[in-house]
Amino acid sequence: MNQMNNFPSQKLHEECGVFGVYQQPDASFLTFFGLHALQHRGQEAAGIACGDGTQILCVKGKGLVTDVFEKDALSQLTGANSIGHVRYSTEGGDEIENVQPILAKAHMGSLAVAHNGQIINAQDLRCSLEEKGSIFRGSSDSEIILHLIQRGKGSLLEKIQQACNLLDGAFAFLILTEKNLYAIRDKNGLRPLSIARKGNGFAVSSETCAFDLIGADYIRDVQPGEIVKFSSKGMQSFSYTSCVQERICAMEYIYFARPDSNICGRNVHTMRRSTGRILAKKDRLQGLQADIVIGVPDSSLSAAMGYSEESGLPYEMGLVKNRYVGRTFIEPTQAQRDMGVKMKLSANASVIQNKRIVLLDDSLVRGTTSKRIVLLLKEAGAKEVHVRIASPAILYPCFYGVDISSRKELISTQMSRDDLCAYLHADSLSFLSIQEMEEAYGGSSFCFSCFSGKYPTPLYQNILE
Ligand code: SF4
Known part of the structure; x- marks a missing residue:
């Protein structure tokens, strides 16, 4: 690129x-x-x-x-x-x-x-x-x-x-x-x-x-x-x-794979839904008050469904994806970048106005898109936006074919949780822990290296450099 x-x-x-x-x-x-x-x-x-x-x-x-x-x-x-x-x-x-x-x-x-x-x-x-x-x-x-x-x-x-x-x-x-x-x-x-x-x-x-x-x-x-x-x-x-x-890549289930695929015998949609359930259980214990649950299309919809099932809050289509955006859209200025998000996603204002929203996103990498989505929802009239990430904070690079090459580009390494919440303009923010992820996935036969920094293979000096 x-x-x-x-x-x-x-x-x-x-x-x-x-x-x-x-x-x-x-x-x-x-x-x-x-x-x-x-x-x-x-x-x-x-x-x-x-x-x-x-x-x-x-x-x-x-x-x-x-x-x-x-x-x-x-x-x-x-x-x-x-x-x-x-x-x-x-x-x-x-x-x-x-x-x-x-x-x-x-x-x-x-x-x-x-x-x-x-x-x-x-x-x-x-x-x-x-x-x-x-x-x-x-x-x-x-x-x-x-x-x-x-x-x-x-x-x-x-x-x-x-x-x-x-x-x-x-x-x-x-x-x-x-x-x-x-x-x-x-x-x-x-x-x-x-x-x-x-x-x-x-x-x-x-x-x-x-x-x-x-x-x-x-x-x-x-x-x-x-x-x-x-x-x-x-x-x-x-x-x-x-x-x-x-040690199958956890990110296959979190984000990459299609929800109708079964990877290593586990259905991707079902795995995502169980992460949403765990986030909802946590919020119930902490007494979070909200009106509706929405997911960032498409990869976060399954987690949003799971959250809704567990919490009893209605699952709503608060964000709508425009499927006809060219992937080579050039965005040289801030105004055009903001337009870029609006071209890809629209807030469904009549659904979200005056609502306290739980917003499910699959992962947080650089944070800029999530921030724009929160602002999009607030501009459309959302009263509160509580961001829930259906995976742990990404803190380490991936050496196995996914484009996270340095820690600097990962927003969770650059800010405290409170600062990150403020940066996103969110009313609250929480992630899954690695233990909760294992609980949702029913085992530990996964690569969680970009969350834990523990890699299943030897590392080579030239990569670290
Ligand atoms: S480190 Fe790479 S292979 Fe491992 S879970 Fe993260 S993205 Fe997947």
């Missing part, structure tokens, strides 16, 4: 989404639909690679899935096996070489790779590979796996196992050969990846919402540290390490 002209993004961004099918007559078309269902995970670029048994063809470009793939582009992609990718770049630039899938033609055959996540030892691995003669086409961390595989020993599966063992960080990979498809998750399972059956073949996706669209039936998730191979022998499971634990 051009920071000179565009106001920096106020929400977090997921790095990307991956989707693939094995043994499907219309593989490229199904992958197009799958990527379309995952479009919320990345809007900068999209690509599809198809294997027809003898070769891999790849089409990719910048823009939304529907911009990159017109009918002619999909018709070129023949073959029954396919992988696709939607991208939001955090690591590597936005040049076309970094758009995925990345295709490599080697003596052992062709390989295409699509990756969601971030390899945190990418810089060290890249330097070492370059010293050994590897030449990289782009600057993305995802290309590293292709070079590591090429340098491995034994069968392709063994080479993939060796490569995965060298990677630290977050990865959900799809690897396509001329004949087979591999689906892999990192040993902490930080990024989601699910498997479904469709007819005599299979589908793999970052989120299960894509299965519903193509009529595939969910089977299970790829496990942390697992390599699932789809071949003429069907679906086979292999591991590349015994050192595994489940």
